[in-house]
Amino acid sequence: MDIDVKEPAPDDGALRRRLLGIGLGGAAVSLLPFLSGRASATTPPNSTPDSTAVPTTSTPPKRPTTDDVTLLGFAQGVELAARNLYDVALGADDFDDSTRAVLATIRESHESYATSLSGLLGRQAPQTPDAVFDHLQSSFSGDPRSVLQSAYALESTAVATHIEILGKLQGTDGAALIASILIVEARHGTVLAALSEATILDDLLVSVEADALTPAEG
Amino acid sequence: MSRHAKLGRREVLRIGGFSVATAAVISACGEHERGQVGRVGTAGTTSSLPQAVVTNVTLLRTASSIEHSVISVYDQVIGNSELLDAKYDDMAKRLRDDHAAAAKAIETLTTDASGEAWTCGNPKFDDVIVTPVLNRITKGSEATATASAVEPSDDPHRDILHFLHGLESVTAAMYQSFVPQFSAADLRAEGMTAGVRSARHAALLALTINPDRPGGLVNFTDAVNAEPASPPTTAAATTTTTQNIASPSGGGATAAPVQQTEIPTVTAIPSAFGSLAATPLVVGRGDENGTRLKLNVETPSLNSFVYEYMKPTC
Numbered sequence: 001m002d003i004d005v006k007e008p009a010p011d012d013g014a015l016r017r018r019l020l021g022i023g024l025g026g027a028a029v030s031l032l033p034f035l036s037g038r039a040s041a042t043t044p045p046n047s048t049p050d051s052t053a054v055p056t057t058s059t060p061p062k063r064p065t066t067d068d069v070t071l072l073g074f075a076q077g078v079e080l081a082a083r084n085l086y087d088v089a090l091g092a093d094d095f096d097d098s099t100r101a102v103l104a105t106i107r108e109s110h111e112s113y114a115t116s117l118s119g120l121l122g123r124q125a126p127q128t129p130d131a132v133f134d135h136l137q138s139s140f141s142g143d144p145r146s147v148l149q150s151a152y153a154l155e156s157t158a159v160a161t162h163i164e165i166l167g168k169l170q171g172t173d174g175a176a177l178i179a180s181i182l183i184v185e186a187r188h189g190t191v192l193a194a195l196s197e198a199t200i201l202d203d204l205l206v207s208v209e210a211d212a213l214t215p216a217e218g
Numbered sequence: 219m220s221r222h223a224k225l226g227r228r229e230v231l232r233i234g235g236f237s238v239a240t241a242a243v244i245s246a247c248g249e250h251e252r253g254q255v256g257r258v259g260t261a262g263t264t265s266s267l268p269q270a271v272v273t274n275v276t277l278l279r280t281a282s283s284i285e286h287s288v289i290s291v292y293d294q295v296i297g298n299s300e301l302l303d304a305k306y307d308d309m310a311k312r313l314r315d316d317h318a319a320a321a322k323a324i325e326t327l328t329t330d331a332s333g334e335a336w337t338c339g340n341p342k343f344d345d346v347i348v349t350p351v352l353n354r355i356t357k358g359s360e361a362t363a364t365a366s367a368v369e370p371s372d373d374p375h376r377d378i379l380h381f382l383h384g385l386e387s388v389t390a391a392m393y394q395s396f397v398p399q400f401s402a403a404d405l406r407a408e409g410m411t412a413g414v415r416s417a418r419h420a421a422l423l424a425l426t427i428n429p430d431r432p433g434g435l436v437n438f439t440d441a442v443n444a445e446p447a448s449p450p451t452t453a454a455a456t457t458t459t460t461q462n463i464a465s466p467s468g469g470g471a472t473a474a475p476v477q478q479t480e481i482p483t484v485t486a487i488p489s490a491f492g493s494l495a496a497t498p499l500v501v502g503r504g505d506e507n508g509t510r511l512k513l514n515v516e517t518p519s520l521n522s523f524v525y526e527y528m529k530p531t532c
Binding site for chain 2: 058059060097098099101102104105106107108109112113116159163164166167168169170172173175176178179180181182183184186187188189190191194195201204205206
């Protein structure tokens with residue numbers, strides 16, 4: 001028996017129905033996003049939603065900004081000046097072994113600070129000691145007790161300067177480095193006061209901080 | 219027979235209905251309310267956890283909480299000659315007052331930043347550090363199924379000074395650790411002003427605890443590296459143990475005393491840069507094995523922050 005496999009031409013009514021079906025299916029799919037909001041489960045209205053508004057925060061930059069580079073370069077100059085001043089002090093043979101060991105350790109620390117700042121700034125690091133070296137050079141030679149007092153004042157000046165810088169830095173990398181320097185330079189003052197045989201708490205705790213250096217003054 | 223059945227009205231409706239039903243099923247399985255998990259049916263109500271966001275206010279509240287925790291320790295030891303040698307009372311009062319001033323300043327910064335000032339101790343820090351340490355020093359520890367009781371400290375004066383030194387070191391390190399977390403530069407400077415003060419407190423306590431010179435002043439290794447030609451004069455002597463093999467002890471001989479955990483030495487300038495590593499703290503009398511209470515005190519972090527949703531309980 002022959003089977004007629006020839007596609008019969010659809011009549012107009014069938015075509016209309018097929019288009020209608022396709023249209024309904026398409027409409028259902030297009031309504032999917034809308035229906036999903038209605039048909040699915042929701043959190044009950046009597047639950048306790050978090051009503052605390054999440055505060056907006058602004059993320060500070062990590063790397064030093066252009067202004068930061070100037071400030072950190074100035075900080076490096078202060079550290080190099082401090083290192084050179086301790087070199088002057090250690091040039092004399094007037095200290096006992098303990099005092100000498102402490103001064104040498106503090107000298108190394110200041111050099112480490114300058115090196116770290118250099119690493120952060122790269123080619124923009126000035127690598128130049130601050131002018132405070134010239135101002136204080138004479139006070140770092142002579143009587144050991146007066147040298148220790150000058151060193152004590154220098155450390156307090158460095159702390160005040162770095163706190164001032166910290167209040168202006170925007171980049172967190174530079175701020176974190178300055179903070180790690182600050183926390184130890186603060187201890188230097190107490191140790192130098194102890195070496196000077198200070199017994200008054202205000203002296204040992206450096207209650208009165210020295211004035212900060214500024215780039216203009218430096 | 220024709221294989222091409224015509225698409226009737228019923229089939230069109232069937233297809234359309236199936237599409238809608240499928241869409242409904244799919245959508246019921248989907249997420250909708252952003253940030254909340256949907257529930258189907260009746261069940262007990264749930265409450266969502268509060269937002270724990272580390273903001274400037276969170277950091278400031280944490281800082282003042284630690285200041286108050288430290289103040290509470292000073293308050294417990296000042297005037298108590300069993301815990302703090304009376305000759306250190308004036309020093310301790312001064313350090314305590316410095317912390318009170320720092321707490322006040324931080325609380326003002328908190329309110330200036332539109333936050334609620336935190337005037338209590340840090341709950342986590344108190345639970346995990348302050349209370350266990352003070353209990354071990356003053357009361358020892360009770361016997362358990364696996365360990366004998368431990369008596370109170372064999373030297374409370376020593377332990378309290380070490381504890382105060384540890385607290386001051388951690389407070390200073392906390393302010394240092396907050397510097398890159400504060401989003402405002404002025405808060406970094408304000409915080410470090412308090413941090414610098416705590417660092418000097420720690421240095422003064424180290425000088426009080428450790429009379430060696432320069433060992434109590436600077437780190438021994440740093441001193442040697444800085445000036446190898448003039449090594450420190452107070453280097454720790456190497457301890458040796460001699461054994462007489464010709465006359466061995468044993469049998470009826472008395473057992474050697476249990477070696478107690480060594481107390482770490484402290485130094486006024488322990489390193490060139492401020493460290494954020496945990497501060498080791500060893501206090502109390504050793505247990506039957508000679509082991510004292512050993513803690514690594516960390517700077518506050520996510521578990522010990524005083525978030526803005528937390529309410530003071532003091």
